[in-house]
Amino acid sequence: MIKLLLNTLYVQTQQAYLRLDHETIVVEVEGTKTLQVPIHHIGAIVMFGHVSISPYLLGKCANQGISVIWYDAYGRFLARATGRTSGNVLLRRAQHQILEDEKRMLHIASRFVSGKIRNSKSVLQRGMRDYPEKRLRLEQSVKQLDQSLRNIGKQTTLDELRGVEGYASSVYFEAFASLIRSDEDGFFAFTVRSRRPPRNPINACLSFAYSILTQDCISALEGVGLDPQIGYLHALRPGKPSLGLDLVEEFRPYLADRFVLTLINRKQLDKSDFDMRPGGAVFLNEKGRRTFLAAYQKRKQEEIQHPIINQKVPLGLLPHVHARLLARYLRGDIDEYVPFVMR
Incomplete structure (x- = not known):
């Protein structure tokens, strides 16, 4: 899959080869030209997995200040090459300066929380359509999430905003159980979100999905030159990817929660995919992780x-698109960061 989004060329097609042809970038797959684009239209090239680039094109990119970023086939960040001049220093300076401005920190953090709550609401609204018999229960939760959205703009501190986010999350997960199709023995029953450790199969799946999504967001931020540890909603701690966790929030309901619901409701996972540990912890076993990751x-x-x-965007590139939008906002290239909200 090859996509040109926000002046960035994303190449996910395995065995693709990128080369320079005069002032254009040519992408070939098995000797067949699949794309040719003027190099001055490109601000960055992002490659996933077994994708090759010619030394001449790499040199041209370095000379023109076009970043070249490598990820493995699973989306883990590997490396980034830039020329002598790069905007990353100014970008990171802007990222750090916001830490000294509580008002701007609160504003950016509120965007992440707004995206999360709006997408949580959409998950429940879809449940209302899929399960008409549960409509009244879910409708009540949707109304509570609407109130949380209205409350976001009334908060004056980050702790108050985190309180709104925490309340909305509890409302959402109380209703989440209604979206799980019941099984005969109640193996996939869900009552409350439990994290460290997960206490039932649904929580095990959610925790695993969130850990994968977090790595995807960290990689996306590293790819655009942002520091994943300098965030605004999540408190700063040594080794904690605060900005990665910030970016995850808006994607949790759509990329993780809905995916877990699909796996469970379609019976793609069963009892044999989980291990029960002493003390009540539940984790996906090797077989379960393979099934999960393949899906x-x-x-x-x-x-x-x-x-x-x-534009049409693969779901796997959503964190990359929004990391780039966030970088543009922090640099002052655009007036507002708009979180992803599913329709």
Whole structure:
């Protein structure tokens, strides 16, 4: 899959080869030209997995200040090459300066929380359509989430905003159980979100999905030159990817929660995919992780019409698109960071 989004060329097609042809970038797959684009239209090249680039094109990119970023086939960040001049220093300076401005920190953090709550609401609204018999229960939770959205703008401190986010999360997960199709023995029953450790199979799946999504967001931030540890909603601690966790929030309901619901409700996972540990902890075993990851990688290839850039975007590139939008906002290139909200 090859996509040009926000002046960035994303190449996910395995065995693709990128080369320079005069002032254009040519992408070939098995000797066949699949794309040719003027190099002055490109601000960055992002490659996933077994994708090759010619030394001449790499040199041209370095000379023109075009970043080249490598990820492995699973989306883990590997490296970034830039020329002698790069905007990363100024970008990171802007990222750090916001830490000294509580008002701006609160504003950016509120965008992440707004995206999360709006997407949580959409998950429940979809449940209202899929399970009409549960409509009244879910409708009550949707109304509570609407109130949380209205409350975001009334908060004057980060702790108050985190309180709104925490309350909305508890409302959402109280209703989440209604979205799980009941099984005969109640193996996939869900009552409350438990994290360290997860206490039932649903929580095990959610925790695993969130850990994968967090790594995807960290990699996306590193790819655009942002420091994943300098965030605004999540408190700063040594080794904690605060900005990565910030970016995860808006994607949790759509990329993680809905995916877990699909796996469970379609019976793609069963009892044999989980290990029960002493003390009540539940984890996906090796067989379960293989099934989970195979389905997750397949879903990342699905495309949606992006509501902001008005282009079709593979789900796996959503964190990359929004990391780039966030970088543009922090640099002052755009007036506002708009979180991803599913339709």
